[in-house]
Amino acid sequence: MGFLLSILLGKKVWEGGAPFTIGSIAFSLAVSLYLLVDVFTTGGLGAVGEEVIAFEWIGGIEIGLLIDNLSVLLLALVSFLCLLIAIYSVGYMHKEEGKPRYYAEIALFTAGMLGTVSAHNFLQMLIFWEIMGLCSYLLIGFWYTKPEAASAAKKAFLVTRIGDVLFLIGVIVLFIVTGTFNILDIQGATLPAHLITIVPLLLFGGAVGKSAQFPLHVWLPDAMEGPTTVSALIHAATMVKAGVFLTARSFFLIKESPEAILVVGVIGGFTAFYAATMALVANDIKRVLAYSTISQIGYMMLGLGAGAYLVHQGHEALGYTFAIFHLMNHAFFKALLFLGSGSVIHAVGTNDMRLMGGLRKKMRITSMTMLIGAISIAGIPPFSGFWSKDGILEVAFEAGGTNTIFLLIWVLGIMTVFMTAFYMFRMWFMTFAGEKRSPGEVHESPKSMTIPLMILAFFALFSGVLTFATGGGFGQFIFFEAGHGSVLAELVHVFSNPLTYLSIGMAFSGILFAYVVYYRQAVSSDVFTSSRATKGIHKLLVNRYYMDYAYNMFGLKIAWGFAKVCDWFDRKAIDGFVNGVSKGGILFSKANDWFDRKGVDGLVDGVSNNIVGAGRRLRKSQTGNIQGYLAAVVLGICFIIALTWILVTINGG
């Protein structure tokens, strides 16, 4: 209950500076942690959550909270990261103008995200979901005088809006079919057969937009125009995970439909691979991380898809657990990597990795913490990323046992492990190792920035292992329907599985490859950009598979062109017709006028005189004589009344 208060508190910090925001988020964190401990230690809630109903919104639609394992984990995670990043911002945003705006938007965002993950009905989730989207829009465009930032903000809002609209329709369909927005009530209802696939896919559409999955991924790399703290918080650690959260929340719908399962799995697996390929060639440090985020979220979606498939086949929902596990781990190490890159950018003053290098000696804390992040994301045990990513791949492989499509996705996933390790270490070597290429002196960042880095590095290292230390393993906390096995069994299972060694091997070879190319420079990277075989691929990747280009063309040529055609049609055709009619009226009046004056007097009797007189007044009205027009109106009204009367009499009234 106290949580609603913290949402409201977060919202009220409009005019305040950093202390207000940090204070209110810290309060949210305290409440969330209390809930987390309460739920996990008593375990009383299980998979089915507890509802707190606040008030009725409109006729029978309630606003309330759903507190269950999933939501408490995300509440704690989100408020923790928001707090860390708000503290980091104190150093990072020190010299910026418009800080009140920044902190107010961060606070509103926190409220939006907390509201999204704790919503007990889909409508409420949608509302907070859009509040997050708004904050994302505002924060990407924080430096709004930069044309790129303004354009990126618009792109982010529009592309996610497409997903949001699908989400909206999905929610509406659910409401019409089940008569409620409430998630638990919907869980109890059964959908009619013809909707069983389409509804989860509509909801998934929202997730695809928000989590920047293929084909709606194009906004996220551009969103890097915002401050790095924003990229870390919203576009890596929290908001983009809302899509995963939504997919997990609607897991009970997805698992019912094999087609929906396949779509989720395929989009997840393909996006993981597809985004990783683009990360290979990016030179902007933040864009590498952005592609990496898209790719890692793809893993989570793959985990959910494969997990749903196995549930559909009657197995345990391990994929669900691992996806959320990866969500948590990724939040830590990706926030770490982004904040680290922010620290570097802060010091060097550029995003371009080609202008960095040799920063290791000057920025010890940053370089070490980022190394931890890179190892973690690459998937080397015992760093956190290993546990969850390996779990997801294993689930995908298991699903691949009975479904060749999942087997193919698994192959993509394994290849992505290699690429992930490669591009991460490519980034690390280009930034921190080798010769110094940046002009000017470089200093380590202030404490308010490095301390959050160290805290995050701690979690990037241990968040995987820690879950074992607490007793039951992650699977006993976050699960769908039933908890999973104990720690020991899990450990034995992981290390007795040959697949584990395959993925570790892929990760190591990726690191090695990056080491050879970017540290030793035994093989020049030019080989890939200039050799005939790979030149084309390189060009394709640099141009992001021309998807942005295609979308822009669609927006500019087709939508814009269509708008122009509509406008032309409106002005020339519709309005042209209207003006034509009135011109015709004027001409007719003029003709009458001429007829009246010059025509044959004897043939025109009194009645026609009246009509012609009216016509003349009509003509005058066209040039602004309103009195004349009013007189014509009176005649017209009489005529209309008479006509109506005739019509009614004929009709037999």
Added chain:
Amino acid sequence: MALDFHIISLILLIPAIGSVIVYLLPLKNTGTKIVTTAISLIPLILSFILLLGVISPYVELGQTGDFYALESADWIPQFDIHYTVGVDALSAILVFLATLLVTLAIVFSWNERHRHREFNALLLFMEVTIVGVFVSLDNFLFFLFWEAGLVPMYFMIAVWGGPNKRYAAIKFFLYTQAASLLVLAGIFAFYFYGGTFSMITLMETNPMAASAQNLLFVALLFGFGTKLPMVPVHTWLPDAHVEAPTAGSVLLAGVMLKLGGYGLIRFNVQMLPDVADWAFILVGVIGVFSMVYGAFVCLAQDDLKRMIAFSSISHMGIVMLGISAWGIGGSEWALAGAIFQMFAHGLISAALFMIAGSIGHNVGTRNISELGGIAPKAPRTSGFMMVAFLASLGLPGLVGFVAEFTVFIGTYEVFGWWIFIPIISVVVTAAYYLFAMQRAIFGPFNEKIKKLHDMKWFEVAPLSVLSILFAVFGILPFLLMNSIYNWVVALG
């Protein structure tokens, strides 16, 4: 608390007398403004009480049948014409909207010095006619106010308008006059069938032959639809808006368009219960076409006011869609959403036109291509623009979303997957607003702008009121929605 006085008559009478007083008092601009504002506050307060009486159980207004605060007197007994006024949830909300926007428009035009006494008197007179339409429960009285309303708006455009004002004013007058004739025909058709001008009797007895209802429905659809306006009888609106002074635009978009929506619901929905489904399908098709077509036309506009004018066409299409879904499938959500949309659009479009007018006045141009990067120099203008644009594109938490969402619920309920067509307009709407903002207020400052000053207090105050209301009714829609919904349910 029971209120037993002629509250509606007072709402009509006070601005009517006030308009004469303002016209006659030889005051300077500021003095006139203060007097006019003070006068306009009285009907605003009264209509707020009226609204409370309808939506809250704690204020009693004396109810007769379906209507509150009913007053009736013989007027022209030979033809059974009465002075009958009263409100229900539908009209009480719109009366409140009208009186609110009149007050805000008066304050917003604080600096209008050209023939200021006539200007303010005209605004008050306009209030009488608009409120009169909403409260009339006698068809003859209704039409009287309906027609009278054209006159002040005509002069508003023709005297205080922009460079092409004569064309726009004449076009406005002729267009809506032609539509009025259809309405008049409808009113007499009702009279010849039912032998009465009383709306209440007509609603209760349904005297008209079923076969005639379809014909009349279409006639009234075009009569009220022109005012709404619906495509293809909409072209008067962009011109009228572009030329009208800001206060005129605010009232035109904020309340005059609602006259059309109100007419559609009061006449087509309530008095013609036996029409065939195809008639409502026609409403839906035109509504959806207006939504999508209007949105696309917006995308191509350069003049902010013209863009907002087309966005009104697009958004009033939602009202038609809601009516259609109710008419065909009886979806209560759809009609409730349509009514809520009228209220929401009234608030939002008023703010939009205030902003466009203020930019035109303060920067010297309303063309998006001639603006650019004004946010740092005009933060208040830009801030309000953002709030109003976001409200208009249906951001959840603001008032527009509630209306759109409820109409879309009804749309799916009745039309199923056809919902994908109107929903296109949601995306296009976001596109044109964001694109406009990107070019107008963000990016580097356009050095070609010579003069630029931010909003003054009299511009900030009304926009603040509206922005707060966006949030209040966006977050707490049940304040109105519950009454609207119950009203729709009672409709059957």
